[in-house]
Amino acid sequence: MRYPILLLPIGAALLSLGCTSVQVEPLAQADAVVCIEKNPKVMVSDFVPVLQDGFARHGITALVYDGQPPADCRYQVTYDARRSWDMAPYLSTAEITVRGPSRELVGHAEYHLRAKGGLSMMKWQGTKAKMDPVIDELLAGTRVAAAPTVAPPRSVVQPATRETAGLSRDEQIQALQLENLDYVEYQRRYQQILQNTAP
Known part of the structure; x- marks a missing residue:
């Protein structure tokens, strides 16, 4: 023992x-x-x-x-x-x-x-x-720090394309990250997703 x-x-x-x-x-x-x-x-x-x-x-x-x-x-x-x-x-x-x-x-x-x-x-x-x-x-x-304010381009970009229509906010952000955009364009698109989708 x-x-x-x-x-x-x-x-x-x-x-x-x-x-x-x-x-x-x-x-x-x-x-x-x-x-x-x-x-x-x-x-x-x-x-x-x-x-x-x-x-x-x-x-x-x-x-x-x-x-x-x-x-x-x-x-x-x-x-x-x-x-x-x-x-x-x-x-x-x-x-x-x-x-x-x-x-x-x-x-x-x-x-x-x-x-x-x-x-x-x-x-x-x-x-x-x-x-x-x-x-x-x-x-x-x-x-x-707040994201930099970027002036939108003259052409209007629709909130969702055929590829992203119906996707959740997280899914749209994930798709955005795969596009390899530059910093300014990414920020513009990212803010657009936040404004047009629910959390």
Whole structure:
């Protein structure tokens, strides 16, 4: 009967190795639109969608670009995410960096599973469950600047095309993000969707 008693502190010690470490430098302010630089080395397939959803919860649209950043996008976001393996892959380390108009560091967040999660069952949580609290801490106090006012073109653009008619607001925004528009045109179309669709 002594063996189970001896194993209790050992098991507790092993579980404690799986503690999560989170370090955040909150983002004080940002524009209503930021740009995320695509990182092809990241193999966590849902990391960018989770990141975009996190920014959207705080009133910020996050566009993804590959290569040179858009000239009109003043706030740029970079990220890194690594997986570990224990019967199945899981997110063990992630980093989010935000740089401002002069490319100065204005926000930063790190997520890390100590000892790759140890024996904790929490290590198999999904990307969203792990990163949402980190993103919320990064953006909770962010002051969001109003989107720039863009004069509409002379030709009138209809609120919905045949392709977008009947789609929800979120579906129209997702379709818009796939068009690879420049910053000004994206903002104009984005504001138009917000004005002509229900949440």
